[in-house]
Every structure is written in structure tokens, then in C-alpha cells.
């Protein structure tokens with residue numbers, strides 16, 4: 001399979017190169033040139049299969065040429081063996097035809113592990129084969145950072161630099177990044193918000209001299225490998241609830257638009273998804289876009305669901321590419337307009353957006369209320385992000401079964417959960433001592449030159 005850039009100026013690449021590149025050379029994002037299609041027999045054949053078997057069937061066409069079928073099977077099996085539930089992404093019923101898909105069973109307790117653990121294993125294999133070293137610089141709103149550190153810690157041929165917005169992640173999230181003992185891991189608190197961190201990573205890619213000097217690789221949610229790995233749990237969920245013979249809807253707590261974009265791809269490939277609900281917190285640029293067609297930035301308001309405190313949803317560019325019939329010139333001018341404020345979607349693009357997505361936003365008060373409500377009705381403790389998804393699911397639900405993705409474990413956000421329910425969620429035993437481990441981090445200015453000298457000084 002070949003991958004092309006949304007901005008039309010970078011060369012088409014195969015999976016291996018796309019995996020290592022992250023961002024395209026023209027500043028765009030890679031997407032498959034064409035998508036495989038699933039028919040009803042294919043989906044029926046997945047019923048009753050393990051998560052690993054479904055993963056193999058879903059992603060083999062995307063990775064063909066990079067991994068043999070057997071190599072891929074082994075990498076998948078090694079990846080998910082690390083997860084705490086044999087179903088990997090178990091379903092839990094929280095109402096009439098209303099379900100949670102629990103995606104916090106990996107080592108850092110957020111859904112990011114599903115993709116990051118897999119691409120960590122992909123990177124290890126590919127870099128060993130090519131005998132290459134790589135530097136990874138990643139931005140995180142909280143959960144990507146620890147997931148990347150966990151996936152790449154201790155590897156000989158990778159240095160990992162993680163930028164997070166100082167004071168804007170939960171204590172548990174910060175400590176998951178700053179208490180790693182691995183020598184190839186650097187956690188950096190940036191004086192700025194998540195969009196600033198993300199802009200620093202983009203600047204690193206766009207400075208071609210620096211990019212080539214340090215052999216920069218990207219594992220942010222714009223990495224195609226991550227999007228691809230997230231398609232799997234939409235499929236495993238839908239077939240276990242009756243696909244292809246029944247339609248399923250999903251509500252997805254959304255920030256950078258990577259997770260829900262994977263659901264959109266699953267639908268394009270033939271999974272019978274009825275509705276995809278973009279669930280936002282008070283940082284609701286995507287909700288406003290669906291409602292009004294206007295996509296304008298509005299400053300980040302810190303919330304109790306910090307992993308979604310984002311204005312620039314990077315993966316939205318991939319969707320725009322489809323909404324504008326894959327016209328890369330349109331994308332270049334829209335992205336330019338976004339730099340200075342935003343843009344209004346064309347009538348056709350807005351129609352196509354609304355054909356594929358619904359949206360709901362969830363205020364802070366509603367998030368607290370949803371955590372309490374689900375606890376009172378079912379005994380489950382939701383993290384604030386998952387509560388945003390559950391709230392939107394309840395509002396958007398009609399006759400079709402609705403699945404809210406539970407994107408993180410409640411114990412990553414104990415203050416909000418305690419305020420909502422009076423209960424303190426317990427961390428799993430392997431993380432129980434995290435608040436007393438030694439921290440290692442550096443605070444850096446929101447300045448690209450500062451970042452460059454830091455990376456140059458530290459990488460081996």
C-alpha cells in the first residue's frame with residue numbers, strides 16, 4: 001500500500017517510511033492512497049475471534065511489504081500480551097443498549113497504549129533491520145507522553161523527548177512521564193499549553209536541517225501507524241455487538257481527532273457504523289465546526305479532562321482532505337488560514353462532514369454530573385474524558401446500540417473523580433507507588449531554539 005500527503009507536495013511512501021517519518025515533508029499528513037474494503041463475509045469471519053486475530057486481519061493490508069504475515073502476528077501478540085484484560089478492549093454495559101468500550105487496560109492506563117505499544121514494537125523491528133538510530137520528539141496533552149515513554153524506554157536505537165504543558169497535566173500523568181529510570185527518555189515541561197508543544201514538534205519537522213541531523217521520527221497521533229492501530233477496536237467492538245448484521249454507533253472523547261478519525265476509516269472500509277459522535281469538553285472547536293461550519297480557534301480553557309484541552313486538532317486535516325475530494329491545494333490554503341484564526345467550510349464539505357459525524361459538547365458541570373450518574377447507576381468510576389464520551393452518547397443515542405469509548409482509567413484523574421463521587425479510585429498495584437518515586441524533568445521555555453539546543457545536548 002502507498003501513502004500520499006494531504007498537501008500533495010511530498011512523495012508517496014510505503015508503510016515502513018511512513019511509520020518512521022510521522023509528518024510528511026510538505027507539512028501534510030500521510031493517508032492511504034486507497035482503502036481496503038471489507039464485505040459482510042469478512043466481518044462475519046471475525047465474530048468470536050480474539051482481539052489479536054482481529055488486529056491481524058484489519059492491519060495486514062496496511063503493513064504488507066513491511067512485515068510478513070507471521071512477523072506481524074508475532075508483533076501483535078507481543079504487544080497485547082502486556083494488557084491487563086484478556087479481551088484487551090472489553091465492553092461493559094451501562095444502560096439500555098449503551099456500552100462502554102474500556103481502552104485503559106494497557107500499561108499507562110489510557111487508550112494511547114493500544115497504538116503506541118504496537119508501533120514501539122514496529123519501530124524496534126524496523127530500526128534493527130535498517131541498523132539506524134532515531135530521535136523521537138513528541139508533544140503530549142498528558143497521555144501520549146507516558147504511552148510513548150513506556151513503549152520506547154530502554155531501546156538502544158531511539159532517544160525520546162516528550163514535551164508537556166507545564167502545570168496542565170494531572171499529577172499522575174506527570175509522574176508517569178517523569179519517573180522513568182530509562183536513560184533514553186527526557187520529559188520536558190514547556191512554559192505554554194498543548195498547542196505550543198505541538199507547534200514545537202511541527203517546527204522540528206519543518207526545520208529540515210535539524211530534522212535530518214537528529215534523524216527525527218514522529219509518534220504523535222499524526223503518525224499513520226497510530227491511526228491504523230486504533231481502527232482495530234472499532235472492529236472488535238462492532239462484531240461482538242452484532243456487525244455486520246447490526247449497526248453500531250460510537251461516541252468518542254475527542255481532542256486531536258485521531259481516535260474518532262480511525263472510526264471514520266473503519267466506516268469507510270465497510271464497518272456498519274451508524275453514527276460517530278464527536279464528544280468535546282469545553283474546548284469545543286470541533287463541535288462548533290459541525291454545528292456552524294466555522295472552524296476558528298478560540299484559546300484553550302483548562303478543564304478536568306486535560307487530554308482534550310486542544311484547539312488545533314491535527315488529524316482533522318486528514319478528514320478535510322476527504323471532505324474536499326482529496327484536493328490538496330484546498331488543504332494547503334485551509335491550513336494557512338488556520339494559522340491566523342480559522343476558516344469556514346464550503347457548503348459541500350459541511351454537508352459531507354454532517355453526513356459522517358454528529359457532535360456534542362460537555363461542560364465541566366455536566367462532566368462531574370456524568371461521573372456521578374454512572375457511578376450511582378452502575379458502580380463504575382469513569383475518568384473525566386470517558387464521562388464526556390458517555391454524556392455525549394446518552395444525548396445522541398437513538399435506537400442503534402451506542403458505544404462510548406472509555407479512554408482513560410479513573411485513577412489517572414483522582415481529584416475530579418473524588419469531587420464527583422466522594423470515591424478515590426485506586427491505581428493498579430504496579431503503579432501504586434508512583435506518587436513517591438523520584439521525578440526527573442527539565443522545564444524549558446516555549447522557544448524552538450531552546451528546544452533545539454536541549455535535544456542536541458542530550459541525545460546520544
Ligand SMILES: *Cc1c(COP(=O)(O)O)cnc(C)c1O
Nearest residue numbers: 143255256257258259307407408
Ligand atoms: C488523547 C486522549 C483523548 C483524545 O483523543 P484524540 O485522538 O486526540 O482525539 C481522549 N481521552 C484521553 C484520555 C486521551 O488521552
